[in-house]
Amino acid sequence: MKPELISFKLCPFVQKAVLTLLYKGIDFTIQYIDLENPPEWFASVSPLGKVPVLKVGDSVLFESSVIVEYLNEVYGNSLHPNDPLQKAQNRSWMEFGNECLMNAFNLIVQADEAGFNEQRTALLNKLDLLEIQLNSATYFNGDQLSLVDLSFAPFFQRLKYLNEVSPGLIDENRHAKVSRWSDKLLSLSIIESSTVSEIKQLYNGMMKKRGGYLSTLMA
Ligand SMILES: N[C@@H](CCC(=O)N[C@@H](CS)C(=O)NCC(=O)O)C(=O)O
Incomplete structure (x- = not known):
């Protein structure tokens, strides 16, 4: 299941997630939205009205810190210290x-x-x-x-x-x-x-x- 990121081109918080995906070599898709004029469906996947949102199958994650931790845990070797x-x-x-x-x-x-x-x-x-x-x-x-x-x-x-x-x-x-x-x-x-x-x-x-x-x- 390919994760899909919902993004805004300038967003540094989304970029943290993209860097994690790229560094770990994870196959993903990215969809850019206009935050000033978001599509109707955005409110239903982003409770705080913010990007990034990560779609994993039918599930949705929000908050960049949570997203990078999820990606780190699920894909490949952890990029955190063990201690x-x-x-x-x-x-x-x-x-x-x-x-x-x-x-x-x-x-x-x-x-x-x-x-x-x-x-x-x-x-x-x-x-x-x-x-x-x-x-x-x-x-x-x-x-x-x-x-x-x-x-x-x-x-x-x-x-x-x-x-x-x-x-x-x-x-x-x-x-x-x-x-x-x-x-x-x-x-x-x-x-x-x-x-x-x-x-x-x-x-x-x-x-x-x-x-x-x-x-x-x-x-
Ligand atoms: N704490 C959030 C911050 C995300 C954030 O502020 N994203 C901005 C774009 S860079 C946003 O979606 N702003 C829209 C808004 O605040 O309505 C995270 O780490 O994911």
Whole structure:
């Protein structure tokens, strides 16, 4: 039974699920919807009106964290550490990653520079905490990639786009280990196929459309 993802082209939460599917080599289908004008059937499969939704036969899963955990458990080797405490800690940081994504989105919707700077400070403080968690290893847990790594990749991809619009947003000296981790994750071959090819144009277009402070920095 091929799982089917219900997606929105720009959604980083869906991308976490896609990365898990791709990394594990799972055959799946993906259907994109317009969240501003969702099809009638969407309300019946998405109780919170959000994507991702994963259809497995007649069953439906919602919430990206639940979806990636399901995919990890059912297909192939687990991408979590075996130790229950370390696994739980990884899950805690995966939730932290979701907050980082919200923080990145909050940057886009700030109307003025003061609001933007406030959100930037909040984001950099989060990166400080991540910096403490990382060591000199390639990935979050060491030399082997885990689910927590895949979960952060969509955030780092968006952070890179944001930094192109607002150079200096990220301070690579202050967050050297985070920057190295981000570069490593964004160099994974599955990154490109985890979104539509025009992701950057769509993201920048969304930024422009929001009309916030960041849009004034765009050409
Ligand atoms: N906590 C949810 C967040 C998902 C989410 O916010 N998805 C956005 C698109 S990126 C959405 O569907 N928004 C529609 C809405 O909030 O009405 C998850 O992790 O799956």
